[in-house]
Amino acid sequence: xxxxxxxxxxxxxxxxxxxxxxxxxxxxxxxxxxxxxxxxxxxxxxxxxxxxxxxxxxxxxxxxxxxxxxxxxxxxxxxx
Amino acid sequence: xxxxxxxxxxxxxxxxxxxxxxxxxxxxxxxxxxxxxxxxxxxxxxxxxxxxxxxxxxxxxxxxxxxxxxxxxxxxxxxxxxxxxxxxxxxxxxxxxxxxxxxxxxxxxxxxxxxxxxxxxxxxxxxxxxxxxxxxxxxxxxxxxxxxxxxxxxxxxxxxxxxxxxxxxxxxxxxxxxxxxxxxxxxxxxxxxxxxxxxxxxxxxxxxxxxxxxxxxxxxxxxxxxxxxxxxxxxxxxxxxxxxxxxxxxxxxxxxxxxxxxxxxxxxxxxxxxxxxxxxxxxxxxxxxxxxxxxxxxxxxxxxxxxxxxxxxxxxxxxxxxxxxxxxxxxxxxxxxxxxxxxxxxxxxxxxxxxxxxxxxxxxxxxxxxxxxxxxxxxxxxxxxxxxxxxxxxxxxxxxxxxxxxxxxxxxxxxxxxxxxxxxxxxxxxxxxxxxxxxxxxxxxxxxxxxxxxxxxxxxxxxxxxxxxxxxxxxxxxxxxxxxxxxxxxxxxxxxxxxxxxxxxxxxxxx
Amino acid sequence: xxxxxxxxxxxxxxxxxxxxxxxxxxxxxxxxxxxxxxxxxxxxxxxxxxxxxxxxxxxxxxxxxxxxxxxxxxxxxxxxxxxxxxxxxxxxxxxxxxxxxxxxxxxxxxxxxxxxxxx
Amino acid sequence: xxxxxxxxxxxxxxxxxxxxxxxxxxxxxxxxxxxxxxxxxxxxxxxxxxxxxxxxxxxxxxxxxxxxxxxxxxxxxxxxxxxxxxxxxxxxxxxxxxxxxxxxxxxxxxxxxxxxxxxxxxxxxxxxxxxxxxxxxxxxxxxxxxxxxxxxxxxxxxxxxxxxxxxxxxxxxxxxxxxxxxxxxxxxxxxxxxxxxxxxxxxxxxxxxxxxxxxxxxxxxxxxxxxxxxxxxxxxxxxxxxxxxxxxxxx
Numbered sequence: 001x002x003x004x005x006x007x008x009x010x011x012x013x014x015x016x017x018x019x020x021x022x023x024x025x026x027x028x029x030x031x032x033x034x035x036x037x038x039x040x041x042x043x044x045x046x047x048x049x050x051x052x053x054x055x056x057x058x059x060x061x062x063x064x065x066x067x068x069x070x071x072x073x074x075x076x077x078x079x080x
Numbered sequence: 081x082x083x084x085x086x087x088x089x090x091x092x093x094x095x096x097x098x099x100x101x102x103x104x105x106x107x108x109x110x111x112x113x114x115x116x117x118x119x120x121x122x123x124x125x126x127x128x129x130x131x132x133x134x135x136x137x138x139x140x141x142x143x144x145x146x147x148x149x150x151x152x153x154x155x156x157x158x159x160x161x162x163x164x165x166x167x168x169x170x171x172x173x174x175x176x177x178x179x180x181x182x183x184x185x186x187x188x189x190x191x192x193x194x195x196x197x198x199x200x201x202x203x204x205x206x207x208x209x210x211x212x213x214x215x216x217x218x219x220x221x222x223x224x225x226x227x228x229x230x231x232x233x234x235x236x237x238x239x240x241x242x243x244x245x246x247x248x249x250x251x252x253x254x255x256x257x258x259x260x261x262x263x264x265x266x267x268x269x270x271x272x273x274x275x276x277x278x279x280x281x282x283x284x285x286x287x288x289x290x291x292x293x294x295x296x297x298x299x300x301x302x303x304x305x306x307x308x309x310x311x312x313x314x315x316x317x318x319x320x321x322x323x324x325x326x327x328x329x330x331x332x333x334x335x336x337x338x339x340x341x342x343x344x345x346x347x348x349x350x351x352x353x354x355x356x357x358x359x360x361x362x363x364x365x366x367x368x369x370x371x372x373x374x375x376x377x378x379x380x381x382x383x384x385x386x387x388x389x390x391x392x393x394x395x396x397x398x399x400x401x402x403x404x405x406x407x408x409x410x411x412x413x414x415x416x417x418x419x420x421x422x423x424x425x426x427x428x429x430x431x432x433x434x435x436x437x438x439x440x441x442x443x444x445x446x447x448x449x450x451x452x453x454x455x456x457x458x459x460x461x462x463x464x465x466x467x468x469x470x471x472x473x474x475x476x477x478x479x480x481x482x483x484x485x486x487x488x489x490x491x492x493x494x495x496x497x498x499x500x501x502x503x504x505x506x507x508x509x510x511x512x513x514x515x516x517x518x519x520x521x522x523x524x525x526x527x528x529x530x531x532x533x534x535x536x537x538x539x540x541x542x543x544x545x546x547x548x549x550x551x552x553x554x555x556x557x558x559x560x561x562x563x564x565x566x567x568x569x570x571x572x573x574x575x576x577x578x579x580x581x582x583x584x585x586x587x588x589x590x591x
Numbered sequence: 592x593x594x595x596x597x598x599x600x601x602x603x604x605x606x607x608x609x610x611x612x613x614x615x616x617x618x619x620x621x622x623x624x625x626x627x628x629x630x631x632x633x634x635x636x637x638x639x640x641x642x643x644x645x646x647x648x649x650x651x652x653x654x655x656x657x658x659x660x661x662x663x664x665x666x667x668x669x670x671x672x673x674x675x676x677x678x679x680x681x682x683x684x685x686x687x688x689x690x691x692x693x694x695x696x697x698x699x700x701x702x703x704x705x706x707x708x709x710x
Numbered sequence: 711x712x713x714x715x716x717x718x719x720x721x722x723x724x725x726x727x728x729x730x731x732x733x734x735x736x737x738x739x740x741x742x743x744x745x746x747x748x749x750x751x752x753x754x755x756x757x758x759x760x761x762x763x764x765x766x767x768x769x770x771x772x773x774x775x776x777x778x779x780x781x782x783x784x785x786x787x788x789x790x791x792x793x794x795x796x797x798x799x800x801x802x803x804x805x806x807x808x809x810x811x812x813x814x815x816x817x818x819x820x821x822x823x824x825x826x827x828x829x830x831x832x833x834x835x836x837x838x839x840x841x842x843x844x845x846x847x848x849x850x851x852x853x854x855x856x857x858x859x860x861x862x863x864x865x866x867x868x869x870x871x872x873x874x875x876x877x878x879x880x881x882x883x884x885x886x887x888x889x890x891x892x893x894x895x896x897x898x899x900x901x902x903x904x905x906x907x908x909x910x911x912x913x914x915x916x917x918x919x920x921x922x923x924x925x926x927x928x929x930x931x932x933x934x935x936x937x938x939x940x941x942x943x944x945x946x947x948x949x950x951x952x953x954x955x956x957x958x959x960x961x
Contacts, residue, residue, distance in 0.1 A: 006600075006601075007600070010600065010601070010604045013604065013608065013638075014604065014607065014608065014611075017608050017611050017612070017631050017635075018611060020627055020631060021611055021612070021614075021615040021619075021624070021627060021628055021631060026621070026623050026624070029623075029624065029627055030623075030627065033627055033630060033631070036631070036634070037634060040634055040637075040638060043638070044638075044641055047641050047642060047644075047645045047664070048645065048646075048649055048650060048651040048652070048663075048664040049641050049644070049651070049664070049669050049672075049766075050651050050653075050845035051669060051673065051764070051766045051767070051845045051846065051847065051850070052637075052641060052669050052672055052673060052676070052766075054837070054845060054846060054850045055673055055676050055849055055850050055853070056634070056637075056676060058850055058853040058854055058857060059676055059677070059680050059849070059850075059853045060630070060634065060676065060679070060680065062853070062857045062860075063680065063853055063856055063857060063860070063941050064630065064680055064683055064684070066857075066860050066945060067683065067684050067687050067944065067945065067948055068623070068626075068627075068687065070945060070948040070949050071623065071687045071690060071691055071948060072623060073807050074691060074694070074807065074948075074949075074951070075623070075690065075691065075694040075700050076694075076699065076700055076701075079619070079621040079623070079624055079701075080621075080701065085904075086899050086904075086905065089895075089899075089904075089905040090905075093779075093891075093892055093895065093905070096779075096783055096888060096892070097888060097889065097892040099783075099786075099888075100786065100884075100885035100888045100889055101885070103790075103881050103884075103885075104881060104882055104885060107878050107881060107882075143904065143905075144904055145775070145776045145904060145905055145906050146772060146773065146775055146776070146898070146903075146904060146905070146906040146907050146908070147898075147903045147904045147907040147909075148773055151747070151748050152748060152751055152752070152773055153773050153774065154773075154774055154776045154777065203797065205793075205797065205798035206793070206794055206797070206798060209790050209793045209794045209798060210794070212790050213787060213790050213791065213794065216783055216786070216787045216790070219783070220780075220783070223780065231671055231674075231774075231777065232774075232776060232777055232780065235674060235678070235777050235780035235781060235784070236780055238678045238682070238784060239780055239783055239784050239787060242681060242682060242685060242784055242787045242788055242791060243787050243791070245685060245689075245791065246685065246787070246788075246790060246791025246792075246794045246795065247794070249689060249692070249791070249794060249795050250794040250795075252692065252794075252795060252796075252797070253696075254696045254697075257689060257692050257693055257696060257795070258693070258705075260689055260795075261622070261686075261689050261690075261693060261702075264682075264685075264686055264689065265616070265625065268629055268682055268686070269613065269616060269629070269632065272609075272629075272632050272633055272636055275636050275640075275675060276609070276636050276639065276727075279636065279639055279640045279643060279668075280730060280734075282640075282643065282667075282668065282671075282744065283643040283734055283735070283742075283743075283744060284734065284735065284743055285743055285747070286742070286743035286744040286745070286746060286747030286748055286749070287747050287748050288667075288671075288748075292748075296743070296747070300743075302733065302734075302735075304729075304730065304733050305730055305733050305734060308726065308729075308730040309730075599731060599732065599734060599736060599737050601737055602731040602734060602737065603728060603731055603732075605731075606724065606727040606728055606731055607724070607728075609723075609727065610720050610723055610724040610727070613720055613723060614716065614717070614720045617716045617719070617720070618713065618716050642737055643737070643744060644744065645737055645738045646738055646740060646745060647738035647739070647740070648738075649738075651845065652753065652764070652765040652766055653763055653764045653765065653766075653843075653844060653845060654756075654757050654763045654764075654765070655763070656763070662740070663753050663765070665744055665745060665749050666749065666752055666753070666756075666765040666766045666768075666769050667744075667748065667749055667752065667769060668744075669766045669769075670766055670769035670770045670773075670774055670777075671777075673766070673770055673781075673847075673849060674770070674777050674778065674780075674781040676849075677781045677782075677784060677785055677849060677937075678781065678784050680785075680788075681784050681785050681787070681788030682788070684788055684789075684792060684944045684948075685788045685791045685792060685795070687948065688791070688792040688795045688796050688944075688947065688948060689795055691795075691796065691948065692795050692796060
């Protein structure tokens, strides 16, 4: 059961990372990055690292994403 | 000597604490930034200098942070090479900080012309930020050379890196921003590679303390993992050290940064990458060193030879003054890495001595370039014709430091090159000795061309007429101190070389 | 040699993520995209290290009073990663500010669209 | 050409990394070097020695507190770097796109902010105080404080938020963590131990543990305040549009 969940989360990680890296719309890419770090947080809870999961979700999933969004709103939203 | 054990940590944390105080104090007292910076760096310099004799007496100094025994807590472990670097770092930082005072804040009452940062002046609000970053940078370098814990080393490495990106970009104009971006694009992935290597190493040894790692590695079964982690770690440090194929960021970053920062970058920060390589090679992978990793040192050796030739040719081709000095740094990095790559005591002594010789001379060249560019606004070598008529002291300091870069006998550059050549002959690599000598010839071409222009040619039409004034004493003085140091380090080299040789021998044997 | 234990699938995925990030970093000319790639790279290294610290059947490294002690996962990589996350956030924030300044000078965040200029 | 080169480089890197990963000891095995060498002491004696039930917090603040000091210095340096790049922004009035977006006039966003922010603040203070005994700690709590201030910035407008937390106040609060580390560390050095020693040998035995708990709490709060304020300052710096853009297309 846990093994299955692990594999599902790993696949989700790869999908979100690829989407974040490939999508042409930067806002979508950044939100995907945020989802990536949320999935990563879940993964880390499974790996028994709750401190890190909290830090990852708050620092990368929320704060860094906000920085990204602030930057993207002030620059180009699409990648040419 | 009870209180002496705390000197090392206070040499590191005093600048760090002062860096926090500077922006707060300048909210009320605008002029206190520079004196506070100078004070903190002076304290560091004194404390580092006081460490020399205890370290020489006992071989190395170990300080356990939080009183935890080494494999459990973080250890500060300073051997002679470390204390040598600490004194060098705090001295050069102090000198450059004194230079910065008038360089970033010209005195309006004396009608000084300001051509800072390629025609634009630094806004006043950024001055405390500049000093703050400067102090953190010095503290990070001191912490980096002093630490005995590999993850702590990574933390200080990143701290140093972040400060240097920011200081390159501090003018805020186009070219510095692009240079900083280029720098970051190479250095941040490199730092991640270093972290990955530390992770790999941790996963097969289970410890982070360097001395403990060295013991565990010697008896570990995971030979391939350890070798790969070494390669990745060396790549990570090599980007920071700008070793030849990975030097791409260096000329831009060093020539577009403010000159005081260029001096610090060239004199110290690239050396930190090399110091990192030396440190991990001997203190961590010592068991593998001569036999198991000889191909890595071989690659580094030929990269160094490439750097000397490439850097020399590119420096000769440059028209921009600071870009020429920056390419000269690429070349001199080659010398230092060559000393490491030959894996011979004599060559390594030459390489480490060249760290110091090059630090003094190159910092002086950049400070002089900064004085000339900020006072006159000229950036190309063509415009330097006749500069000595208006700025004689600066030009003389430049000429003296050039002697050391070229390696003319009484200067420090000669001593280190002598050791490098004899080291390469010892190991039977006569070709590399020829490369070292060819590098000296190329250095002579690009340095003496500038000196010749400065002293023996008349100014270009209309140049150097009204834009004139010797730089103030707080800018000429530091340049002269460094120039004199590069001469004195050559004359009195017999004081430093024997303990350095002992230290290198004990490194090669493994502590 | 190639008898990778099935358990090490986490390590392999971390390395694949690292390479995805690395490829994005060097291939995309858009600065924001490069920074996203960098972030993926950094997080994947953290993932690798957290996986190194895992212990099958271990509990989270927090001692709960009154509960019998059980084997716990390794806290040291977690402490390292906590430090490294802060480093990653700081680096990313600094890089974003540089990208913003780049945009204010050139009107684009695309590195390839900007030719060399000598000023 | 560049594409092929990049692809080759990435493939080479991937091959190298996957090769080395295949050679690593199996994940989660109790016999791994990582689980045998240093860590058992942390797990067995951490509560007693370091004074924290959360061993991660014990490692972060006590065994490896020096790293945490470096980490806080990195955060401060990043903020200073952002000021160096974007300007310090001492002016009272700034301009930001979120003020023009109309989000702040929306009833929904304001109500959500008013309801959420107290909860977030409460959560973050809980996480900071109980960081030594349960998952969490100064950094997580501080980041949550920063997130709360970010929500209020979006909901009430940039200028309101900036006036509530003016530049000089943030400037003073930003140094809290480093100052706390310096002072606590010096207390250790003065009290007969080494830098960052919390169990001072010169104190009476019965108050040593209390002193250590107090010091850990000071550090947790210092880290929390610094992280929260620095995240806010970075956001403000990224949002503030002070200069008029003279956009020149150089390409």
